[in-house]
Amino acid sequence: MxxxxxxxxxxxxxxxxxxxxxxxxxxxxxxxxxxxxxxxxxxxxxxxxxxxxxxxxxxxxxxxxxxxxxxxxxxxxxxxxxxxxxxxxxxxxxxxxxxxxxxxxxxxxxxxxxxxxxxxxxxxxxIFHAEATGKIFGPDLIKQLAERFLTSLTSVVFKYFETDLHPIAIFHIFNGKVRYWKKSDDLRVWIKDITRLSPPEDSVAMEYINADYEPIYRANDLRQEISKSTYFNLKDYEDDTEFYEYCIVTKAYKNILSVVWEK
Ligand SMILES: [Zn+2]
Incomplete structure (x- = not known):
């Protein structure tokens, strides 16, 4: 520990x-x-x-x-x-x-x-484990947990990631560039080479950047559908499938924490 x-x-x-x-x-x-x-x-x-x-x-x-x-x-x-x-x-x-x-x-x-x-x-x-287990992952759960523990959405996402309850990938985007990413071991994907580059053109993160970090999605729309190929390389034999992306955006700092998981 x-x-x-x-x-x-x-x-x-x-x-x-x-x-x-x-x-x-x-x-x-x-x-x-x-x-x-x-x-x-x-x-x-x-x-x-x-x-x-x-x-x-x-x-x-x-x-x-x-x-x-x-x-x-x-x-x-x-x-x-x-x-x-x-x-x-x-x-x-x-x-x-x-x-x-x-x-x-x-x-x-x-x-x-x-x-x-x-x-x-x-x-x-x-306590976190007990509160989060058996619940469907998404913006609602993150918000619920942030309210339960009176802490930030960001810190809940990182805690959730550590707890390993559901496979997710996290991308930290600062000032329009991907700073770093990490993914659960159980999420079997090959992340595109995007570190230090802009997020993918068809990503939700990019939509926020193009909108100058304004809150373009709210409530039930916070979870957006994307394709597996948005963030990940597909193998030759692989079909593109549906994924979700949820961005936590802090306009004042030009910060985006993007969470991606399989639909
Ligand atoms: Zn410090």
């Missing part, structure tokens, strides 16, 4: 917390020697300043979504629990915190650990 997940489980045990919704996360931060402050910080979601006795966590007061704000706090709480004694630390848009090899090399393993901490703290694996 990774260090971040372990630290979250240890913290929950130490304070006797079974469900993270039982105690406000703000109170947990204070209890663990942190001070929480809000201020406008541009594109930075959170920052921690480590002191000898007290550590100050700054959270961007411009964050609009409660789920995203809580994920930012949980991420900084992870730094507080695991990385005390390091230097001052800034955190950018939450989507970039996720484990992309490029970022990991630059900012070190601490980011990965803080994300793993936040993910496990806000969405305890056993």
């Amino acid at each position: 990774n260090k971040g997940k372990q630290a979250a489980i240890r913290l929950r045990e130490e304070i006797g917390l079974e469900d993270p919704n039982d105690i406000p996360i703000e109170d947990v931060v204070i209890g663990r020697g942190g001070i929480l402050q809000y201020k406008s910080m541009g594109k930075i979601d959170g920052r921690i300043v480590y002191g000898k006795k007290v550590c100050t966590i700054f959270i961007n007061s411009d964050i609009q979504y409660e789920g995203r704000r809580r994920f930012a706090i949980a991420h900084e709480l992870g730094h507080l629990e695991m990385h005390r004694g390091s230097l001052i630390h800034d955190d950018g848009a939450s989507l970039e915190w996720f484990n992309n090899a490029e970022t990991q090399l630059k900012k070190g393993i601490q980011e990965y650990e803080a994300n793993q901490f936040a993910t496990e703290y806000l969405m305890p694996s056993s």
